[in-house]
Amino acid sequence: MLKVDNINVYYGNIHAVKGITFEVRQGEIVTLIGANGAGKSTILNTISGQLRSKTGSIRFLDETISTLQPHKVLARGLSQVPEGRRVFLQMTVEENLEMGGYTRSAAENAASISDVYSRFPRLAERRRQVAGTLSGGEQQMLAMGRALMAKPRLMMLDEPSMGLAPLLVEQIFDIVKELHAAGTTILLVEQNAQMALSIADRAYVLETGRIVMEGEAAALLEDDKVRSAYLGE
Amino acid sequence: MAFLSTLFSQVINGLQSGSIYALVALGYSMVYGIIMLLNFAHGDIIMVGAYVVWMSTANFGFHPIVSILLAVVVSTTLGVVIEKVAYAPLRSSPRLSLLITAIGISFLLENGFQLIFGAGAKVVPDFLTGPSVHLGSATISFSAIVTIVVTVLMMAGLTFLVQKTKLGKAMRAVSEDMGAAQLMGINLNTTISFTFAMGSALAGVASVLYLSSYGQASPTMGSMLGLKAFVAAVLGGIGSLPGAMLGGFVIGMAEALVSAAGLSVWKDGVVFAILIIVLLVKPTGLMGKPMTEKV
Ligand SMILES: Nc1ncnc2c1ncn2[C@@H]1O[C@H](COP(=O)(O)OP(=O)(O)OP(=O)(O)O)[C@@H](O)[C@H]1O
Ligand SMILES: [Mg+2]
Numbered sequence: 001m002l003k004v005d006n007i008n009v010y011y012g013n014i015h016a017v018k019g020i021t022f023e024v025r026q027g028e029i030v031t032l033i034g035a036n037g038a039g040k041s042t043i044l045n046t047i048s049g050q051l052r053s054k055t056g057s058i059r060f061l062d063e064t065i066s067t068l069q070p071h072k073v074l075a076r077g078l079s080q081v082p083e084g085r086r087v088f089l090q091m092t093v094e095e096n097l098e099m100g101g102y103t104r105s106a107a108e109n110a111a112s113i114s115d116v117y118s119r120f121p122r123l124a125e126r127r128r129q130v131a132g133t134l135s136g137g138e139q140q141m142l143a144m145g146r147a148l149m150a151k152p153r154l155m156m157l158d159e160p161s162m163g164l165a166p167l168l169v170e171q172i173f174d175i176v177k178e179l180h181a182a183g184t185t186i187l188l189v190e191q192n193a194q195m196a197l198s199i200a201d202r203a204y205v206l207e208t209g210r211i212v213m214e215g216e217a218a219a220l221l222e223d224d225k226v227r228s229a230y231l232g233e
Numbered sequence: 234m235a236f237l238s239t240l241f242s243q244v245i246n247g248l249q250s251g252s253i254y255a256l257v258a259l260g261y262s263m264v265y266g267i268i269m270l271l272n273f274a275h276g277d278i279i280m281v282g283a284y285v286v287w288m289s290t291a292n293f294g295f296h297p298i299v300s301i302l303l304a305v306v307v308s309t310t311l312g313v314v315i316e317k318v319a320y321a322p323l324r325s326s327p328r329l330s331l332l333i334t335a336i337g338i339s340f341l342l343e344n345g346f347q348l349i350f351g352a353g354a355k356v357v358p359d360f361l362t363g364p365s366v367h368l369g370s371a372t373i374s375f376s377a378i379v380t381i382v383v384t385v386l387m388m389a390g391l392t393f394l395v396q397k398t399k400l401g402k403a404m405r406a407v408s409e410d411m412g413a414a415q416l417m418g419i420n421l422n423t424t425i426s427f428t429f430a431m432g433s434a435l436a437g438v439a440s441v442l443y444l445s446s447y448g449q450a451s452p453t454m455g456s457m458l459g460l461k462a463f464v465a466a467v468l469g470g471i472g473s474l475p476g477a478m479l480g481g482f483v484i485g486m487a488e489a490l491v492s493a494a495g496l497s498v499w500k501d502g503v504v505f506a507i508l509i510i511v512l513l514v515k516p517t518g519l520m521g522k523p524m525t526e527k528v
Contacts, residue, residue: 086416088410095402099402099414102399
């Protein structure tokens with residue numbers, strides 16, 4: 001479904017992503033794990049068209065998307081929940097959702113908004129509140145609901161567990177599983193390797209811009225090197 | 234009684250010039266909100282609008298309504314073209330390059346018009362004429378009524394547009410977080426063009442309203458008007474639209490009251506004193522949000 005082939009991404013002189021190749025197949029949950037600064041967000045931002053790779057290509061549903069602007073990438077069915085949620089703090093919950101459905105018609109959005117509200121009843125209660133007044137967990141739900149508004153085929157999540165209490169992390173991961181069960185393919189970026197590996201089908205381990213390990217998530221979860229480096233054992 | 238009626242006329246004057254400052258201040262604030270640029274060419278858009286009115290009424294003898302529409306259309310187009318040609322290519326450059334470009338465009342317009350039409354003022358024949366209203370011993374001119382009413386309507390329209398329409402919401406989303414807005418599928422180019430179009434259309438309307446009371450156009454008319462409207466935008470809180478509206482009226486009123494006190498030579502001084510006080514006491518302005526770090 002998504003094929004990333006040999007991408008190299010730079011910030012000025014900083015070579016942040018070094019010849020990365022990986023793929024996500026239809027119906028999978030794939031996770032990219034790695035420490036701070038490994039290049040995870042850079043990879044997602046390149047896929048969504050906010051950054052450009054100097055080499056290689058990115059293909060989605062058999063079409064090249066590596067030259068498209070972000071709004072065109074989204075229109076192909078690939079949406080991203082950015083790191084740090086980035087909800088529009090001065091807009092209401094409902095306006096945030098409307099923005100998520102920006103490329104869709106008002107009628108489609110009305111239906112999607114009620115879908116999101118039934119999935120996240122908390123958001124329904126707070127629909128007229130500005131997003132800045134929501135708690136961190138609620139903002140993460142809003143960020144995910146907002147991304148769902150575009151009815152993505154593939155959803156990329158950048159550290160959805162960041163800054164949340166353990167109970168909320170569980171809840172967010174349950175939601176990811178539900179979305180997946182409902183037919184959305186997932187590319188999940190996480191530092192919480194334990195959680196990510198436990199819900200993923202396959203995983204890639206990143207270190208300073210390179211993939212150093214890849215395989216079945218269940219196998220990586222048992223791997224000694226992974227356990228010592230990422231699971232703190 | 235004589236004092237009260239003078240005061241009343243000065244309040245009306247204040248509302249009238251305040252209306253014009255407010256319309257222009259809105260353009261500064263919208264553009265700043267979306268691309269963090271102090272668009273110093275904004276005042277000159279008004280100058281161009283005024284020349285369009287002059288040309289079409291004095292030279293071609295068009296009907297006032299036609300001249301007004303032409304002024305608004307030309308100002309709007311000019312604002313959008315300036316953004317596309319001069320600012321859009323600098324979107325990822327340092328803000329300072331953008332600011333210097335805006336100042337350059339302002340010089341270009343002022344000197345260009347001076348070259349073509351000469352430095353002297355062009356007198357625009359009265360084109361907005363109608364009955365004035367008498368209240369006791371005070372008179373409210375037709376142009377004051379039109380200016381205030383049109384401004385209030387424009388503000389209501391703009392507020393509706395920004396709060397309720399799809400493009401208006403996109404504009405707010407882009408001003409808050411450009412990167413996240415793009416991830417929603419919002420087209421940045423369209424949204425930024427739309428913002429410049431709105432701001433410049435208001436400048437076009439302001440040019441017409443300005444002419445209805447001052448009656449002449451000159452190549453440098455935009456710079457003082459623009460500067461005072463800029464002070465209004467800063468006073469209200471740059472980036473805040475209600476702030477720009479309030480700031481415009483406060484500046485207009487301050488000028489009028491200074492004149493009413495017989496100190497009209499101090500008019501400009503008072504405006505800039507207000508700027509200095511705001512910058513010292515409350516740099517975020519009356520209705521501005523505290524600066525949040527943009528990522
Ligand atoms: N805007 C930027 N300018 C310069 N360097 C950057 C920029 N953004 C990221 N980098 C650098 O690129 C490298 C990869 O960063 P990236 O944000 O992709 O890491 P990450 O894996 O997402 O980390 P984290 O888990 O902390 O979010 C880091 O060395 C980082 O310092
Ligand atoms: Mg990151």
